[in-house]
Amino acid sequence: MGELRLMKGNEVIAEAAIRCGCDGYFGYPITPQSEIMETLMTLRPWEDSGMVVLQAESEIASIHMVYGAAGAGKRVMTSSSSPGISLMAEGISYMAGAELPCVIVNVQRGGPGLGTIQPSQADYNQATKGGGHGDYSLFVLAPASVQEMHDFVILGFEMAFKYRNPVMILADGVIGQLMEKVELIDHRPRWTNEQILEISGEWATYGKSQNRKKHIITSLEMDSNTMEQNNLRLQAKYERMKEVEVRYEAIECDDADYILVAFGSAARICQKTVQIARQKGVKVGLIRPITLFPFPEKIIAQYASKVKGFLSVEFNAGQMVNDIRLAVNGNTKVAYFGRMGGIVPTPDEVEIALHQRFKN
Amino acid sequence: MSVLTERINQIIKPENLVYAKTPLLNDDAMHYCPGCSHGVVHRLIAEVIEEMGIQEQTIGVSPVGCAVFAYNYIDIDWAEAAHGRAPAVATGIKRVMPEKYVFSYQGDGDLAAIGTAETLHAINRGENIVMIFINNAIYGMTGGQMAPTTLIGQITATTPFGRNADLNGYPLKITELIAQLPGAAYVTRQSVQTPAAVRKAKKAIRKAFEIQAKKIGTAFVEVVSTCSSGWKLTPVASNKWMEDNMFPQYPLGDLKDSGRADADLYRIKG
Numbered sequence: 001m002g003e004l005r006l007m008k009g010n011e012v013i014a015e016a017a018i019r020c021g022c023d024g025y026f027g028y029p030i031t032p033q034s035e036i037m038e039t040l041m042t043l044r045p046w047e048d049s050g051m052v053v054l055q056a057e058s059e060i061a062s063i064h065m066v067y068g069a070a071g072a073g074k075r076v077m078t079s080s081s082s083p084g085i086s087l088m089a090e091g092i093s094y095m096a097g098a099e100l101p102c103v104i105v106n107v108q109r110g111g112p113g114l115g116t117i118q119p120s121q122a123d124y125n126q127a128t129k130g131g132g133h134g135d136y137s138l139f140v141l142a143p144a145s146v147q148e149m150h151d152f153v154i155l156g157f158e159m160a161f162k163y164r165n166p167v168m169i170l171a172d173g174v175i176g177q178l179m180e181k182v183e184l185i186d187h188r189p190r191w192t193n194e195q196i197l198e199i200s201g202e203w204a205t206y207g208k209s210q211n212r213k214k215h216i217i218t219s220l221e222m223d224s225n226t227m228e229q230n231n232l233r234l235q236a237k238y239e240r241m242k243e244v245e246v247r248y249e250a251i252e253c254d255d256a257d258y259i260l261v262a263f264g265s266a267a268r269i270c271q272k273t274v275q276i277a278r279q280k281g282v283k284v285g286l287i288r289p290i291t292l293f294p295f296p297e298k299i300i301a302q303y304a305s306k307v308k309g310f311l312s313v314e315f316n317a318g319q320m321v322n323d324i325r326l327a328v329n330g331n332t333k334v335a336y337f338g339r340m341g342g343i344v345p346t347p348d349e350v351e352i353a354l355h356q357r358f359k360n
Numbered sequence: 361m362s363v364l365t366e367r368i369n370q371i372i373k374p375e376n377l378v379y380a381k382t383p384l385l386n387d388d389a390m391h392y393c394p395g396c397s398h399g400v401v402h403r404l405i406a407e408v409i410e411e412m413g414i415q416e417q418t419i420g421v422s423p424v425g426c427a428v429f430a431y432n433y434i435d436i437d438w439a440e441a442a443h444g445r446a447p448a449v450a451t452g453i454k455r456v457m458p459e460k461y462v463f464s465y466q467g468d469g470d471l472a473a474i475g476t477a478e479t480l481h482a483i484n485r486g487e488n489i490v491m492i493f494i495n496n497a498i499y500g501m502t503g504g505q506m507a508p509t510t511l512i513g514q515i516t517a518t519t520p521f522g523r524n525a526d527l528n529g530y531p532l533k534i535t536e537l538i539a540q541l542p543g544a545a546y547v548t549r550q551s552v553q554t555p556a557a558v559r560k561a562k563k564a565i566r567k568a569f570e571i572q573a574k575k576i577g578t579a580f581v582e583v584v585s586t587c588s589s590g591w592k593l594t595p596v597a598s599n600k601w602m603e604d605n606m607f608p609q610y611p612l613g614d615l616k617d618s619g620r621a622d623a624d625l626y627r628i629k630g
Contacts, residue, residue, distance in 0.1 A: 023456050024452070024455060024456050026452065052455045052456055054451070054455060056448070056451075056481075057477055057478070057481035058477060060445065060448070060477075060478070061445070061448040061451075061477070061478050061481065062448075064441065064442060064445035064448035064449050064452065064478070065448050065449070065451050065452035065455070066452060067439070067441070067442075067445075067448075067449055067452060068421070068439055068441075068448070068449035068450060068451065068452025068453040069452035069453060069455065069456040070452075071439045071449075071452075071453065072419070072452075072453050072456055072457055074456045074457075076452070076456065090442055090445075091442060091445070094442050098440075205419050205437035205438065205439055205453070206419075206437070206457065206460075207416045207417045207418065207419065207436075207437055207460055208415060208416060208435065208436050208437045209416050210416070214431075214435055214436055214437055214438065215437045215438075216431045216437070216438045216439075216440065217438070217439040217440060218431070218438075218439075218440035219440070220428065220440055
C-alpha cells in the first residue's frame, strides 16, 4: 500500500505530478486552484527529480510553454480555472492539431465572464466539445474525489502519450478545495533521454541527428487534401478512444426505475440522493461518467430501454443532458436539474427535483 | 559547347571554391518575394548553426507571418508557434532541455503586437534563448496592413492615407524597450541590405548563439528589413526607402551588451 495522507484536492495534483515523474509545470495563479503551483513551488521538485516549475506571465504563455516542452517529448502539464482555460483555448487547439500530449487541469468556477470563485461545472461543453477552434476533442477525465485527482494525473499522462492528445482533468472548486484521505503512488523517476527516444523519438524535437529527417511540431498544412487527411486521422483517433477508453461508475442501476447521471462533485451529492430515494421506496440508480470524452453513451443507451427516465444533475444550466439525450435517442424521458452561480445543491433538492420531473 | 560554357567549366573546380551554400539550407525554392530580407537572414542563421556545429542541439521556433514556413528551409528540428507565442514556446523547450540551443524567429506583428507580453516577459526572465526579430514595418503575409512598427505617414492596407498618430498611435520601438530589461544579455539592431551589412548581421547572430551557451540571459537581434511587396517598391527602391526612412527611426548598432543584470540590484533589504 502506498503512503496515506490527508490532502486537499489541489495539493494532491502537485504531489501526484512530482511522484509520477512529470517533467514540467507551467501555470498562472487563479482561484480556486492556486494551491497547485504554490505546493509545487514549496516542494521544489527541481532539486530532486529535476521537474521544472515556472510561473508564466499569463495562461496564454503557460499553455504555449506546455506546447514547446510537450513537443520535445516531455511530460508536462498546466492547471487553471475557467476564465484561464478560455485564455488557453488557443494553445489547446494548437496542441490538439499538432497532436501533442499534455495534462491540463481545470478546477472549474462559475461563469460566464469573471463569474464567481465558487464551484461550477459550467465548462462541460467547453471541455468536451473542443473549446477552441477547429474539429478536435480532448480526453476528459472528471474526478469525484481527492483520490481521483491523484489517480487521474497518472492516468492522464498515460492517455496523453497513448493517443498523442491533450488530456483535461475537469475538476471543480469542491474537489479542488476538499480534504480527504489519499493513497499516493511511490516516486517514479522522470523519463530518461533513452526512454523519450523510444516513446516519442519518431516526432519529438530534441535535436535533429544526421541519421534522421527533421521533426516539425505544427498544426499548419496548406494543402487541403492533406489537411483533410490530418482531420480524418484525428477523428479516427477519437473513435478509437470511444471504443476502448470509456470509463464510468454505475451505482444501484440494475433494478432502477430512474437513473441520475452526474459527474464530479455532483455525483457525490447524487450518491446520497440515491440512498434518500431508496429509503422512500423509489428505485433510483446513478451513472457517474468518469470520462466525459469519450462519453459513456453505450451504457446509457442500454439502460434507456429499462428505466422510466434519466435525470442529469449538473452545476450548470444543463450541458451534459444533451449528450444523455443523444445516447437515449428518444427511448425514455430525459430531464435536467442543476444549480448555477456557484451554488451546490443538496441531496434533498435533487430528490425533490427527481420527483417533480417524473411525477406523471 | 560554347566558348563561354567551356570557360565556366574550367573555373568551377573545388580548388576555386570561395563560397558554398550551407548544407543546412535545403534546395527548396523559398516562398519569399524577390528582395525580401527573410531569405538572407535564414541563410545567416543556417550558416551560424553549421559553423558552430550545433545542428543536432538546435531547435528553432517559427512564427505566424511570412516566416511561418521557416521550418521548410533550415534542416533542424522546429516547433511552429501560434501567433506571438514563439517566446513562450521557446521558453518551454529551453526549460525542459537547458543544454540545447533554442531560438525564436519572429516578425514585427508577431513579436511587437500580438506577442508583446510573451516577448517582454521571456526576456525579463532572462531566458537563455536567441530571439531573431525581422522588422519590416508592415504585415507581409496578410497583405500589407499596419504593423506596430509602421512609421508615421507610411501607407499600408489599413492606413491607406498614411499612419496617423491621432488614430493609430506611434511606431513601437520595442528593441529600445527590450534593452531596458534586466534579463536581456545582448540587444542589437542590424540590417542585410549590403554585403557589409550582411557580414555584420551574421557576426551579431553568431554572437547571440554564443551568448546562449554562456547562459547569461536573452540574446536579441533585430534585423531592419524590407518588404518590397508590402511597400509596393522594387527591391532596389526598397533598400533605399529603408535607409532613408527606417534607419533614422530604427538606428543600427548594439543597444546592450552586458549580460543580464546583477539580481542584487533588485533585492529587498531584509
